[in-house]
Amino acid sequence: xxxxxxxxxxNQIEDMQAEIHHLLPWLIHHGMDDPQGLLRFxxxxxxxxxxxxxxxxxxxxxxxLAVPEDSMPIRxxxxxFYSITRSRVLTHHPKFFSFIPSTMLPISWLADIxxxxxxxxxxxxxxxxxxxxxxxxxxxxxxxxxxxxxxDAVGLSVSxxxxxxxxxxxxxxxxxxxxxxxxxxxxxxxxEHTHFSISKTARVLGFSPDxxxxxxxxxxxxxxxxxxxxxxxxxxxxxxxxxxxxTVSGKxxxxxxxxxxxxxxxxxxxxxxxxxxxxxxxxxxxxLARGIEKANSVTWDAxxxxxxxxxxxxxxxxxxxxxMRSFSAHSDFLDGSGREAEAEFWDLGLELTRPARAIxxxxxxxVLGSHQIGRMIDRGIDMAKEFETRFRSLKDWSVLSPAQMxxxxxxxxxxxxxxxxxxGLNQRIADDALEKNIAAVQIVRFDGHSCxxxxxxxxxxxxxxxxxxxxxxxxxxxxxxS
Amino acid sequence: xxxxxxxxxxNQIEDMQAEIHHLLPWLIHHGMDDPQGLLRFxxxxxxxxxxxxxxxxxxxxxxxLAVPEDSMPIRxxxxxFYSITRSRVLTHHPKFFSFIPSTMLPISWLADIxxxxxxxxxxxxxxxxxxxxxxxxxxxxxxxxxxxxxxDAVGLSVSxxxxxxxxxxxxxxxxxxxxxxxxxxxxxxxxEHTHFSISKTARVLGFSPDxxxxxxxxxxxxxxxxxxxxxxxxxxxxxxxxxxxxTVSGKxxxxxxxxxxxxxxxxxxxxxxxxxxxxxxxxxxxxLARGIEKANSVTWDAxxxxxxxxxxxxxxxxxxxxxMRSFSAHSDFLDGSGREAEAEFWDLGLELTRPARAIxxxxxxxVLGSHQIGRMIDRGIDMAKEFETRFRSLKDWSVLSPAQMxxxxxxxxxxxxxxxxxxGLNQRIADDALEKNIAAVQIVRFDGHSCxxxxxxxxxxxxxxxxxxxxxxxxxxxxxxS
Numbered sequence: 007x008x009x010x011x012x013x014x015x016x017n018q019i020e021d022m023q024a025e026i027h028h029l030l031p032w033l034i035h036h037g038m039d040d041p042q043g044l045l046r047f048x049x050x051x052x053x054x055x056x057x058x059x060x061x062x063x064x065x066x067x068x069x070x071l072a073v074p075e076d077s078m079p080i081r082x083x084x085x086x087f088y089s090i091t092r093s094r095v096l097t098h099h100p101k102f103f104s105f106i107p108s109t110m111l112p113i114s115w116l117a118d119i120x121x122x123x124x125x126x127x128x129x130x131x132x133x134x135x136x137x138x139x140x141x142x143x144x145x146x147x148x149x150x151x152x153x154x155x156x157x158d159a160v161g162l163s164v165s166x167x168x169x170x171x172x173x174x175x176x177x178x179x180x181x182x183x184x185x186x187x188x189x190x191x192x193x194x195x196x197x198e199h200t201h202f203s204i205s206k207t208a209r210v211l212g213f214s215p216d217x218x219x220x221x222x223x224x225x226x227x228x229x230x231x232x233x234x235x236x237x238x239x240x241x242x243x244x245x246x247x248x249x250x251x252x253t254v255s256g257k258x259x260x261x262x263x264x265x266x267x268x269x270x271x272x273x274x275x276x277x278x279x280x281x282x283x284x285x286x287x288x289x290x291x292x293x294l295a296r297g298i299e300k301a302n303s304v305t306w307d308a309x310x311x312x313x314x315x316x317x318x319x320x321x322x323x324x325x326x327x328x329x330m331r332s333f334s335a336h337s338d339f340l341d342g343s344g345r346e347a348e349a350e351f352w353d354l355g356l357e358l359t360r361p362a363r364a365i366x367x368x369x370x371x372x373v374l375g376s377h378q379i380g381r382m383i384d385r386g387i388d389m390a391k392e393f394e395t396r397f398r399s400l401k402d403w404s405v406l407s408p409a410q411m412x413x414x415x416x417x418x419x420x421x422x423x424x425x426x427x428x429x430g431l432n433q434r435i436a437d438d439a440l441e442k443n444i445a446a447v448q449i450v451r452f453d454g455h456s457c458x459x460x461x462x463x464x465x466x467x468x469x470x471x472x473x474x475x476x477x478x479x480x481x482x483x484x485x486x487x488s
Numbered sequence: 489x490x491x492x493x494x495x496x497x498x499n500q501i502e503d504m505q506a507e508i509h510h511l512l513p514w515l516i517h518h519g520m521d522d523p524q525g526l527l528r529f530x531x532x533x534x535x536x537x538x539x540x541x542x543x544x545x546x547x548x549x550x551x552x553l554a555v556p557e558d559s560m561p562i563r564x565x566x567x568x569f570y571s572i573t574r575s576r577v578l579t580h581h582p583k584f585f586s587f588i589p590s591t592m593l594p595i596s597w598l599a600d601i602x603x604x605x606x607x608x609x610x611x612x613x614x615x616x617x618x619x620x621x622x623x624x625x626x627x628x629x630x631x632x633x634x635x636x637x638x639x640d641a642v643g644l645s646v647s648x649x650x651x652x653x654x655x656x657x658x659x660x661x662x663x664x665x666x667x668x669x670x671x672x673x674x675x676x677x678x679x680e681h682t683h684f685s686i687s688k689t690a691r692v693l694g695f696s697p698d699x700x701x702x703x704x705x706x707x708x709x710x711x712x713x714x715x716x717x718x719x720x721x722x723x724x725x726x727x728x729x730x731x732x733x734x735t736v737s738g739k740x741x742x743x744x745x746x747x748x749x750x751x752x753x754x755x756x757x758x759x760x761x762x763x764x765x766x767x768x769x770x771x772x773x774x775x776l777a778r779g780i781e782k783a784n785s786v787t788w789d790a791x792x793x794x795x796x797x798x799x800x801x802x803x804x805x806x807x808x809x810x811x812m813r814s815f816s817a818h819s820d821f822l823d824g825s826g827r828e829a830e831a832e833f834w835d836l837g838l839e840l841t842r843p844a845r846a847i848x849x850x851x852x853x854x855v856l857g858s859h860q861i862g863r864m865i866d867r868g869i870d871m872a873k874e875f876e877t878r879f880r881s882l883k884d885w886s887v888l889s890p891a892q893m894x895x896x897x898x899x900x901x902x903x904x905x906x907x908x909x910x911x912g913l914n915q916r917i918a919d920d921a922l923e924k925n926i927a928a929v930q931i932v933r934f935d936g937h938s939c940x941x942x943x944x945x946x947x948x949x950x951x952x953x954x955x956x957x958x959x960x961x962x963x964x965x966x967x968x969x970s
Contacts, residue, residue, distance in 0.1 A: 012951035015867055016582075018860070019948050023531045023594050030527075030598070031513045045512075047605035049505045068621040073629050073853040076860075080595065083854045084602060087847075090618045091606050098607055100498075110607050112505050113562065116512070120566060122600035123529035124573050125580055125592050125797045136572045139550040147555050165647060166841030168834075176692055186694045190668040202817050203840060210658055210814060210838065212668045212694055309841060315607045317843030332692060335684050352650075356692065358685060359648030359791060361799030365569075371555040372565045378500070378558075385497055466501050469494035 025080055033084065047091075048115035050099050052468070056446045058093040095446075098315075100467045101475070103460035104448035106253060106281055110315045111465075117369035118315060121362050128163075128360040130350040138351065141364040144371070145320070148306070151286050152322055153299025160326035162354050163318065163364035167280030167307050168203035170321035171247075173355055174303035175207045177328040178245040178274035181302075192244040193217055193236050197224040197259050199252035201278055224248060226263040233271050245274040250295060251282020254450060254459070256411030258282065262297035269300070277301045280319065282411050284311035287376065288383045294411070302328070308367045311383060311463055313374075318363045321355075329354045386412040386463035389472060393462060396476040402483070406457050415450065417457045418483045429456035434486045435479055444478045507562055515566065529573075530597035532581050534950070538928045540575040577928075580797075582949045583957070585942035586930035588735060588763055592797045593947075599851035600797060603844050610645075610842040612832040620833065623846040626853070627802070630788070633768050634804055635781030642808035644836050645800065645846035649762030649789050650685035652803035653729075655837055656785035657689045659810040660727040660756035663784075674726040675699055675718050679706040679741050681734035683760055706730060708745040715753050727756040732777060733764020736932060736941070738893030740764065744779035751782070759783045762801065764893050766793035769858065770865045776893070784810070790849045793865060793945055795856075800845045803837075811836045868894040868945035871954060875944060878958040884965070888939050897932065899939045900965045911938035916968045917961055926960045 010017065034044050046054070071086055098108035126137040145161025152159075164170050175194065183192050189212055196204055198220055208218050219236075221229050224246070233243045246268050248259040261277065268275040277283070277298055283306035286295045298304060301324065308318040323329050326349070334353040352358045371379060390409035397403045397416045407415035418435060419428045432449065436458060439445045448459045458479075492499065516526050528536070553568055580590035608619040627643025634641075646652050657676065665674050671694055678686055680702055690700050701718075703711050706728070715725045728750050730741040743759065750757040759765070759780055765788035768777045780786060783806065790800040805811050808831070816835040834840045853861060872891035879885045879898045889897035900917060901910050914931065918940060921927045930941045940961075 009951065015860075015864055016948045016950055019531075019593060022855075023527065026594050026598050027517065027527055030516050030601075033602070034512050034516075035509065044602065044605040045505065045509055048607070049501075068618060068625055071622060071850075071854070072625055073850075074857045076857040078855055078857065080598065080855055083851060084598075086854075087602055087606075087851070090622060091608070093618050094606060094608065097609060108607055108609070111501060112508050115604050115607075116508050116562065116566075118604035119512075119601050120515070120526065120569055122597050122604070122797055123526040124569075124576060125530070125590055125597075126573070126576065127579060127590070127798050136550060136575050140553060140572060143550055143554055165839055165843065168838055168840040172838055179694070186672040186696060187669075189671065189694050206815065206817060206838070212661070212671050214668060307841070315604055315843075316609050316841055319841065333688065335688060356650055356654055356688070357647055358650040359789070359798055359801065361647065361797075368553075368555075369565060369569070372553070372568075373504075373560055373562055375556045375558040375560065378497075382497055466498045468498055469491065 022080070029080060029084075045112065048110070049112040050096050052100050052466075053443075054096065054099065056099045056102050056443055057095045057440060098464070099446070100464045101444070101471070102446045102464070103462060104446045106310045106461055107464055108309065108316065109311060109313045109463055109465065110309070111313045111370065113370050113373050114313060114315045114366055117366040120369070121365045124362075126362045126365070128362045128364075129352045129358045137362045137365050140368050141362070144364055144368045145322070148320065149322060152304055154322060154324050158325050159322060160329060160354060161320055161322045162329070162351065163320055163360070163367070164355065164357075165317050165363070166309065166319035167201070167278065167305050168206070169356075170280070170305040170319050171201070171203045171276070171278055172207045172210065173321050173329070173333070174276045174305065174323065175204070175245055175247075176211065177303065177323060177332045178276065179211060180332045181274060181328055182244045183242055188242065189213065190217070191240065191242045193219060193241050194244055195219050195221055195224070195229060195232070195246045197249060198222055199249040199254070199257045199259060200247055201249070201253060201280065204247050204278070224259045224264050226260060226267050229264065230267045230270070233267070233273070237271075243271055243273045245276055247276045247278055249282075250277050250279035250298065251285070251411040253281060254413075254452070255407040255415055256282070256413035258294060258411070261295070262300070265297045265300035274303070275301045277304045280305045280307040281310045284383055285411065287380050288387065289380045290384050291387055311386070312367065312379070313370050313382070313465070314367050318367055320364075326354075382465040385465055389467055390414050390460070390462040392472040393460060393476060396472055400476070400480050403480070406452055406455070412463050413459065413461045415452050415457045415459045417455060420487060425455065431483065431486050432456050432458055435482050438482045438486070439479055442478070442482070444482075445475050447479075504562070511562060511566075527594065530592070531594040532578050534582050534948075535925075536578065536581065538581045538584050538925055539577045539922060580946070581928070582946045583926070583953070584928045584946070585944060586928045588792045588943055589946055590791065590798065591793060591795045591945055591947065592791070593795045593852065595852050595855050596795060596797045596848055599848040602851070603847045606844075608844045608847070610844045610846075611834045611840045619844045619847050622850050623844070626846055626850045627804070630802065631804060634786055636804060636806050640807050641804060642811060642836060643802055643804045644811070644833065645802055645842070645849070646837065646839075647799050647845070648791065648801040649683065649760065649787050650688070651838075652762070652787040652801050653683070653685045653758070653760055654689045654692065655803050655811070655815070656758045656787065656805065657686070657727055657729075658693065659785065659805060659814045660758065661693060662814045663756060663810055664726045665724055670724065671695065672699070673722065673724045675701060675723050676726055677701050677703055677706070677711060677714070677728045679731060680704055681731040681736070681739045681741060682729055683731070683735060683762065686729050686760070706741045706746050708742060708749050711746065712749045712752070715749070715755070719753075725753055725755045727758055729758045729760055732759050732761035732780065733767070733893040735763060736895075736934070737889040737897055738764070738891075738895035740776060740893070743777070744782070747779045747782035756785070757783045759786045762787045762789040763792045766865055767893065769862050770869070771862045772866050773869055793868070794849065794861070795852050795864070795947070796849050800849055802846075808836075864947040867947055871949055872896050872942070872944040874954040875942060875958060878954055882958070882962050885962070888934055888937070894945050895941065895943045897934050897939045897941045899937060902969060907937065913965065913968050914938050914940055917964050920964045920968070921961055924960070924964075926964075927957050929961075
């Protein structure tokens with residue numbers, strides 16, 4: 007066997023490298039056979055379709071895109087991907103207002119390109135290739151912004167808010183409950199705004215549904231009363247979960263008052279700010295997060311309101327030792343060997359392999375700077391208020407939940423129609439607005455009605471957009487009556 | 489305020505887009521101020537340093553790389569990143585043999601570039617933008633390869649093996665143990681090869697250390713005996729964890745025999761094949777995974793032996809309903825509403841936000857094809873055997889663990905030296921081999937000695953490398969005696 011035959015595999019990989027070298031500039035600017043190019047993917051033009059259509063034909067076609075036996079040309083596979091994602095929902099389109107929209111900026115994509123090439127393993131220090139130091143420094147910056155004690159606290163990048171909430175409540179359990187035989191006595195307090203990941207977490211930790219108590223609005227007096235009763239009954243109040251910016255309406259639980267109750271009763275205070283923690287960075291509205299510095303743990307998603315692509319969440323914990331107690335690789339970490347000071351990332355969470363998520367966020371923050379980040383967050387708040395003002399000025403439109411944390415809920419409810427008709431009209435407004443590429447607004451049930459919900463945080467929205475979008479929706483509403 | 493002032497933010501983002509458009513071609517090919525370019529990052533030349541040096545100066549410098557108040561030019565931040573990662577460990581360098589090396593190929597990087605621009609949210613169907621269908625089809629392909637029943641089984645991409653192992657054991661618990669009050673009776677059986685993520689999982693699930701029993705080599709007779717005794721004592725045998733390719737030595741627990749014991753006693757059989765499951769795709773060695781089709785769950789990391797960058801693990805579960813029982817968003821999913829058939833990804837695991845990890849793997853497999861993938865895996869097995877043969881032919885070198893699943897453990901042990909000296913010599917060989925850029929080999933404790941461990945799975949290794957690397961290490965060994 008000659009050398010070429012023996013080295014067919016590395017030679018083929020070298021050919022692949024050359025092909026990629028050749029393809030990349032074209033791919034990025036001219037998008038292969040798609041005139042948009044990848045930069046346009048990452049930063050869509052406002053005129054681009056907010057949502058493509060997934061036809062049953064294209065759904066069926068993806069079935070054929072299985073793994074072939076033989077190699078395929080790279081450009082063919084890229085074109086297949088284009089074809090698949092033609093039906094995509096552009097959650098980072100400036101006129102996408104459903105769910106929590108993606109606020110991804112093109113710098114986030116650039117960071118992904120650079121970081122993915124370096125392929126750092128952020129599980130530990132050695133393979134972390136100094137990116138671990140960047141993550142640690144970045145987390146310290148956030149810790150300072152939250153107001154946690156810098157020497158004791160720790161931050162960790164995770165895939166998202168559900169993971170962060172899970173880890174926080176695991177740490178809370180291990181702080182307050184010792185021994186599996188006592189788990190059935192633990193109680194977690196939540197409000198009606200609490201994200202479903204909390205009840206899922208409770209189930210995964212092995213708790214039964216009645217160990218999670220919903221206190222409406224987490225009213226402090228009621229909370230304190232229920233806690234006292236639970237203690238009397240021999241139960242162990244373990245954690246209170248306050249929401250900083252609910253997904254539906256941007257609601258904020260009364261954090262300072264709940265913090266006081268938690269302190270008094272020595273209960274873990276977790277703040278689920280997956281969406282809302284970014285308000286800390288707002289020069290004009292940071293007081294909405296007042297009390298967050300008293301928490302034991304904070305969830306904060308950079309892919310929500312910090313302009314990152316998906317998969318960039320963060321968990322902050324007041325005392326690093328709480329996370330280590332629950333997650334360190336060796337259960338004897340507190341053995342006085344000094345190992346604690348040398349904790350690796352894998353000692354702080356479930357993951358060993360961790361992609362370098364936080365480096366992307368470092369790129370974004372470093373390129374934009376904190377002042378610009380603050381202005382971009384403020385812009386969302388202001389734009390949502392302008393949407394509210396404009397909807398209020400319209401005949402037959404009601405504001406059911408005013409702009410809070412850049413989330414607004416409105417409803418078109420003309421006189422002389424019954425509730426079912428009105429629900430249908432609002433659904434039709436949402437459908438038509440999407441079809442005409444005016445806006446993606448979300449139909450939600452709120453106070454028993456079908457309403458139109460908008461989350462207005464994309465910083466690329468133009469100052470003329472609220473007027474033009476509201477007017478266009480008003481026109482659709484009038485048309486829908488005929 | 490004029491329009492330009494009002495729209496300063498979207499205008500600045502547009503400028504950023506233009507700057508990125510301008511920077512990208514240069515960045516990819518010429519690497520800004522680093523002559524390597526990003527493609528060379530992703531696909532390092534064999535002559536590139538396997539490991540840079542992190543000086544205390546550069547560690548100190550990262551402290552200054554915090555978040556600034558004002559914006560910074562993109563190219564400055566990229567150059568900072570280059571500077572930081574100059575000290576990186578290239579785990580995907582062809583001569584990196586420590587840990588489980590990264591086998592990332594440049595096509596994995598290309599896929600990251602394309603997928604990151606599209607920014608799909610793989611938590612659910614709508615924002616999944618058809619990428620969800622691609623993931624589902626890809627997982628079905630793997631399910632077929634494992635031999636699970638296609639209609640019942642499910643696969644899910646996760647960040648890595650630790651997450652997959654955690655989810656598998658959570659599902660096992662919920663299958664076999666009902667009610668938190670019974671958790672203290674659960675027992676998990678492992679071998680001495682079991683990864684530390686299993687004992688961490690047990691702790692997070694609230695179990696005490698004595699609920700995890702180590703059975704040496706998972707010998708089937710011993711396992712059956714211990715299970716019967718545990719049952720007699722009123723305990724609940726819950727899961728057996730078999731290892732398919734241990735991290736240290738590539739060891740495989742006796743899967744078919746353990747499967748028989750599990751079946752007999754109705755215990756969840758989990759196979760931790762984070763490293764070794766890829767052997768299924770080998771045309772010559774797939775029989776090493778015999779019995780895997782009888783498991784309840786299988787862990788499989790694509791960032792280990794499937795040529796992906798980090799953060800691309802997979803969990804496969806025989807019955808989809810097992811995952812839904814543990815992780816569905818609503819605890820009443822089995823209410824007969826038919827919702828089960830409509831499970832979203834967020835009903836199958838801890839995560840709601842899920843980046844599109846599996847699409848990268850789809851790119852890799854589709855471009856290479858299954859035959860080439862199989863050949864690349866076989867090449868690792870063959871190369872490790874050639875390393876073994878060459879070490880065996882050397883005077884004073886011993887093979888302590890023969891090439892198994894492409895992992896080899898050797899030791900230089902010249903006569904007339906005591907064990908402490910020999911440990912030191914082997915450490916010196918590892919240090920010198922790295923310093924001379926010959927190879928990164930790992931010092932491990934094995935059978936009480938310091939040994940040299942190599943994991944030989946990078947498909948870019950040339951056919952002449954085993955000879956030249958072994959000879960160079962032998963020379964270092966001889967030098968170390970003088």
